[in-house]
Amino acid sequence: MTEEVKLFGTWLSVFNRRIEVALKLKGVQFEYIEENLSNKSPALLKYNPVHKKIPVLVHNGKPVAESLVILEYIDETWKHNPILPTDPYEKAMARFWAKYIDDKLWPALTKVWVSKGEEQKGVIDEIQKQLKTLESELKEKKFFGGESLGFVDIAANVIVWLVVAQEALGMEILTEEKFPVLHGWHQRLVDDAVFKECMPPRDRQLSFVKVRFGSSTPSK
Ligand SMILES: N[C@@H](CCC(=O)N[C@@H](CS)C(=O)NCC(=O)O)C(=O)O
Known part of the structure; x- marks a missing residue:
């Protein structure tokens, strides 16, 4: 069919x-x-x-x-090239982290660009705690999924959005210095051939963010 x-x-x-x-x-x-x-x-x-x-x-x-x-x-x-682990416990853990990203990190990421001053500092602090939590999960693995992109890596592409938005708005939330493990992971993700194919041109993303959120006060 x-x-x-x-x-x-x-x-x-x-x-x-x-x-x-x-x-x-x-x-x-x-x-x-x-x-x-x-x-x-x-x-x-x-x-x-x-x-x-x-x-x-x-x-x-x-x-x-x-x-x-x-x-x-x-x-x-489509069962080939699996995204989720087959082991029930590992599968549950992958779902757990994807849910963490959607329930915790994403809501904070939507707030940070539209908040200002002390409120914005508080949101940045919250995001950075969440990024540290994700770093401890990633540890020395190449991807959350192991050697190649998996469910959590795909879910965590919200971090790619964070990196684009912080650049557009002159903010420093996820830096190599503060988050070496996640920074390395981010680089591997954006260098991945399949992921790259799915990314819109960087300039288009940067100008969208500048126009949409450009009036926020940058907090470093
Ligand atoms: N939890 C949803 C979130 C999807 C979502 O927020 N989509 C946004 C665009 S990024 C949307 O369609 N917004 C339109 C609206 O809220 O009316 C998912 O994981 O698919």
Whole structure:
């Protein structure tokens, strides 16, 4: 049977990037549909009526929403080049860390660019504690997934967004000096051939962040 795989996303979304990376790691051909989130398409609203958010994967007409759920669906549907470990305990741990990233790190990352002064310093402090926690999980491993990109690495691409945004806004949250382990991991991730293919041009990202968040007070 011919597979029909569609991905509804937006170019800058870290959640969308998760799905693009996973599909490319698996070598799954897909049609990408860029959404305008200020004027969502009837198709997006039909496929994700609960959250009305991207990304949505539509596989042979059946929609799946929520990026971590989609990643698991992809891994179970196309079994080659696994993203999640097979061992139940390791799998649970991968889910744990991906959930940590979404429940803790991402909310702080969305706050930091729109806060100012003391509040912003507090958020930066919170983010840096979370980055330290992730460093202790990564330890001396090449990737969270071991030798190659796995579920947690894909989820943790929110850190790539952090690095782009801090550069655009002249902030220093994740630096090589403060976070040598994560800095090395970040470099390996952005150098990965598949990941690279999924990244929008750096200049486009930088100018988007400057325009959108440029009025925030930089805190070092
Ligand atoms: N928890 C969701 C988050 C997805 C998300 O926040 N998508 C944003 C774009 S990055 C969105 O569609 N926002 C539109 C809206 O909130 O109306 C996931 O993991 O897929």
